[in-house]
Amino acid sequence: MHAQHDRSRPATAPSEPILLRGDGRASLSGAELLDFPAEDRTVTVACASGTRHTATWTGIPVFDLFADVGLDDETTHLVVESADGYRVCIDVYDALDAVLAYARDGTPIGEEHGYETRFIAPDIDGSRTVKGVRAVEARALDPSTDPESLEDISKKP
Numbered sequence: 001m002h003a004q005h006d007r008s009r010p011a012t013a014p015s016e017p018i019l020l021r022g023d024g025r026a027s028l029s030g031a032e033l034l035d036f037p038a039e040d041r042t043v044t045v046a047c048a049s050g051t052r053h054t055a056t057w058t059g060i061p062v063f064d065l066f067a068d069v070g071l072d073d074e075t076t077h078l079v080v081e082s083a084d085g086y087r088v089c090i091d092v093y094d095a096l097d098a099v100l101a102y103a104r105d106g107t108p109i110g111e112e113h114g115y116e117t118r119f120i121a122p123d124i125d126g127s128r129t130v131k132g133v134r135a136v137e138a139r140a141l142d143p144s145t146d147p148e149s150l151e152d153i154s155k156k157p
């Protein structure tokens with residue numbers, strides 16, 4: 001599950017940058033994303049409606065993305081947002097194995113779907129595997145803050 005990605009496999013760079021907010025801010029272009037070592041995760045995406053499918057996703061361990069931006073020790077959650085406003089809030093422990101994926105079963109996601117990147121983690125609900133990631137923000141939430149109050153997981157048109 002944590003096998004290092006075979007770098008000889010062709011990869012297409014996502015066309016949109018990913019915005020990071022931690023101690024600092026950064027915007028990583030698709031080309032810069034491909035410079036990070038990638039890993040594979042075989043994950044079953046399961047929806048409350050009953051749909052499930054398993055695939056091997058290739059991407060960058062999410063916390064590696066924050067190497068230059070810096071991450072507060074107090075970080076409790078990652079808020080992951082797509083361009084259309086779909087937004088989830090993930091406990092950092094559930095995000096430890098997460099990747100920002102750009103390929104699915106060896107094919108760039110954008111070649112087969114209407115989005116190019118996906119937030120994938122083994123232990124989160126399918127509804128929280130965000131398609132078309134635009135931004136990842138580290139948050140230190142007060143225990144009185146309901147993480148779900150930061151989410152918008154209503155279906156987008």
Ligand SMILES: Nc1nc2c(c(=O)[nH]1)N[C@H]1C(S)=C(S)[C@@H](COP(=O)(O)O)O[C@H]1N2
Nearest residue numbers: 046047082086126127128129130131155156
């Ligand atoms: N940006 C975005 N990501 C999203 C959604 C969405 O509406 N917008 N739907 C979620 C839900 S509810 C599920 S179950 C899965 C469905 O993924 P699939 O199309 O690969 O089965 O994507 C999730 N990611």
Ligand SMILES: [Mo]
Nearest residue numbers: 047048126127
């Ligand atoms: Mo879903």
